[in-house]
Amino acid sequence: MSDPRTRALRPVPDTEPQLVFRTIHGYRRAFRIAGSGPAVLLLHGIGDNSSTWSEIIPHLAENHTVIAPDLLGHGRSDKPRADYSVAAYANGVRDLLSVLGIDTVTVVGHSLGGGVAMQFAYQFPQMVERLVLVSTGGVTKDVHxxxxxxxxxxxxxxxxxxxxxxxxxxxxxxxxxxxxxxxxxxxxxxxxxxxxxxxxxxxxxxxxxxxxxxxxxxxxxxxWRGQVVTMLDRSYLTENLPVQVIWGAQDSVIPVAHAHLAHSAMPGSRLEIFADAGHFPFRDEPIRFLSVLEDFLASTTPLEFDADRWRTLLIDGVGEADITGSPETRMAVLGAMGSDERSAT
Known part of the structure; x- marks a missing residue:
């Protein structure tokens, strides 16, 4: 049986991404961009860069405008002495999209990029049409x-x-x-x-x-204790947002149990576990990853932001009835949300 990491994806002409630079707030931001159509934003993990998506971008670009930035401090972007919190990264993503004239996106975030994607959806909900979390950080403490x-x-x-x-x-x-x-x-x-x-x-x-x-x-x-930021206390805000969670069962960086916690905390989300993949399912199994992502994009309707609905969600907050899954998973989600060690942004 062939290795899925070495199998060739279908040929895609004229969709190779360009590496482009923009200066924002005096710092150079690098990003890859390709294609045309509804925008898809790809956010890489810590220490990585936009080239990690190189197998995926050309295929998504057949029907979408794909933007894959090197987050500040990564890749070809500048590396100043700056704020590198997930909230600051979310601000940087907003600024880049504004410079590019892009008002709304489907956000795909891997690892740290998943935490940034969740924070971006929280800070700028009017800009997010869909959310895809790939082996994402920011669920609960466990980490490599x-x-x-x-x-x-x-x-x-x-x-x-x-x-x-x-x-x-x-x-x-x-x-x-x-x-x-x-x-x-x-x-x-x-x-x-x-x-x-x-x-x-x-x-x-x-x-x-x-x-x-x-x-x-x-x-x-x-x-030293593990991850210090959780998104579980605000996951209920994704109630009307199409969400896809993708994880590798062999993930040694962030355990696959986090996938079930995130899925349980986000009403209506979809969950896809790759049995033989690790922390980088889009690199371990690019064909399957692309299939899941394209199906999600084709079968869901982009969210149209409703400020009144958002306000109502914030006022009502989250209750036990909003959490799905097995009793054990529900208890784990409530336990993580109630931890006095969690850090809110």
Whole structure:
């Protein structure tokens, strides 16, 4: 059986994305753009960049305008000493879309980009037509032990050694040791599934400014206990918004249990689990990922924002009746929402 990561997707002529630059607030923002039609925004994860979507963009661009930015501090975008919180990233996304003259989008966010996508939908609900969350951050605390370790101020200095020959092997070994110490909610055999991609991301830090931007971003969302931001307390606001959740069952960075929590907390959302994929399902299984995404786009109606309905949702808040799923999942969602350690934005 062929490896889905090496199988060729269908030929797509004349839809290769261009890498474009715009200066906003004095900082250069890089982004890939291709196609025409309704806009789809692709947001990458921490330490990654827009090239992570390279297999997906040309196919989406057949029927859509696809915008994939390098978030500030990542890729070819500038890396200033700045605010790298999910709220600041959401503001940056709004500014880029405004510069491009795009009023509404379907937002697809992976990992950190999923947290940014949720924050963007919360801050600028009038701009979001649909929401796709891919192995997203910001659900509850669990996260890869290596990221917890790197967030510790003294330990994170080890990142500077990643370019030393043999360092990547040491990082893999350290991640496995820490995982055994802390225990793991992951399926047997899943622990090291994502190590190559995780090490790829860590190893792509090319200079001190990229290194500092990565650490500032990481510390805004992760500490030694795990993730520090949750979207569960505001998930009820997606009541009328088409939402698709996609996760890999072998995800060793953010456990697949988070997919069920997010799905339970968002009324009417769709859930798709890729049994053999890890934290990067769009890289592990690009054909299936594209099929799920295209079906979601074709079978749902873009949300038209209703300010009165939004106000009513905020006033009424969330109740137990708004949470679906098994009793265990519902209790887990309520427990995560009630935690005194969660951080609201």
């Amino acid at each position: 032990p290596l990221l917890r370790l790197v967030s510790v101020p003294v330990v994170n200095e080890m990142l500077k050694l990643l370019r030393v020959p043999g360092a990547m092997t040491a990082v893999r070994a350290a991640g496995a040791v820490v995982a055994r110490i802390h225990g793991s909610p992951l399926r047997p055999g899943a622990m090291l599934h994502d190590t190559p991609d995780l090490v790829r991301v860590l190893g792509d830090l090319p200079d001190p400014t990229a290194y500092e931007a990565y650490l500032r971003t990481l510390r805004s969302v992760v500490d």
